[in-house]
Amino acid sequence: MHIRFLEVRDFRNYVHARVELTPGVVVLTGPNGQGKTNLLEAARYLSVYSSHRVSGDRPLVRAGCERALIRAEVLHGDRHLRLDCVIAREGANRVRLGGTPRRVGELIGAFATVLFAPEDLSLIHDGPAVRRNFLDGILIERRPGLAEVIRGYDRVLRQRNSLLRSARANHIPQSQLQSIASWDTQLAEFGAELEQERWLLTRALVVPLAEAYRGISGTDDQAIPRLRSVLIPDDLSEHPTIETIRERFLRALEEGLETDLQRGTTGVGPHRDELDLLLSGLVAREYASHGESWSLALALRLAAATVLRESSPAGDPVLMLDDVFAELDAARRERLAALISSYEQVLITAAIPEDLPEFHRPVQQVHILAGQVVDAAAGAPAAADGAAAGEPPEGSDPHHPVPPADVEAR
């Protein structure tokens, strides 16, 4: 798939900007602090409905404004997805597909993207939570219904932990804690489905990750993902079924209850999974050098892109590379460029164009200065030149009125 146009209003430092994008490589250039990354962030927002730079939405709304607007048209095979989102400073956001209001949960997965950013090094060096989130993010893009399972799991886990803590505080013995079984049933139900999906995904990542790592590092070193969980049997002569995992989980919860009560927290389950990344047999988190870690982080993103590409017959995910090339040496720049350039659309931000390698295919340059698209070469006019044919002028589109001022949280 690819983005045909992107429009933002009162988003970050943009008052209004609209840019037509072509398939292939799109390079957003301009000095730092002018808004390149903001534009990329806006495009990415329409895919996952959260920012990769801040945890809340507030900073996304331009100072002094009540709400920000992001609109885009994404071509997906022969489908046109018209996405728009109003981000409110106060209260609930509004998202629409083709002008029809939707819930965010319904839209996740509709527009698939893979983001590469300097922060990706944390995938290798940080604790297990970032790698679980990495897996879960792909799972949700492939099968949006899993978001419900993950939310359900987290909710039940919080309830169970809360019960354990209050039982500990009030010295309630295990024998009187009958209501815990009602939570365990659901925890095992949600947990088994999540665990199996993570296991299957980890298996699906094996070949793409190894290939991507070899491709980027230029070495023959083996990069292998391994999901570590007590819920998955060691003997994998057969695929673990959801039933097997659920039974193991229920048994582990029962056996661990006494310890759980002492600690006031649940000691077993998908929330304790670790995705080990092995480089030549050694855990990367402990042994990888800086250069190896970078190659591995990029390889993980590339492997995610491969998996998403394979699961969506109608088109590739859009790749987004935020200031990544500046972090790499010349050889890895060239190799990364070769690995990404076959994707339908790749958006790249770069402060210094000389940091970019040769892509061997047409490149659209979008130049950004002070929150404005000042030039979008490759035949695509910038907002200042008026909208493209077929699109009504901005501000007069009856299908996209800015909602009235009474948006309010419940």
Added chain:
Amino acid sequence: MAYDGLIQQLIDELGRLPGIGPKSAQRIAFHIVQDPHYDPKPLGDILDRIRDVVRFCTICGNVTEQETCAICRDPRRDHRTICVVEEPKDVAAIERTREYRGLYHVLGGALSPINGIGPEQLHIPALLKRLSDPNVTEIIIATDPNVEGEATATYLSRQLSVYDLTVTRLASGLPVGGDLEYADEVTLGRAFQGRRNLGT
């Protein structure tokens, strides 16, 4: 954006109510104060008396102005079936479907340790007491289709398994993670028709 005296007090009081944000509170307050066609007296009178008048049915926990509620008193209702719900608003939602002619039992919430609600905080003993009536043959558990409602249903079905009863749960198809109250009448009605047996 604070105002002087009583108007600000009114805005603050309205803002303490569920579902009313600061902007709505302000709009409602100025409407009450300014609109020449609006008479605030009836609302004032109701608010003044409401807590003295409205009570909870001593049998089922539903709202009423008498000792027991209209449903429990109605001899035409099917006294063999009790539908267990979380809140009085769920009784109203189910009544709107007109699919159900039995009695109710209002738990007063759902299991939620995060909010300090365990089995002791729910009206479960009163329900078990009602089961000593040999006429009761079926319990329909109609807690909300979210994790708290589900945990409550599981807990109840275990408590009820020692009785000689049919215990059923509303069919899925209700929006997951939701609130019974927000299910439309047709969906909720269908959930009643297709309720599944939890076994005893």
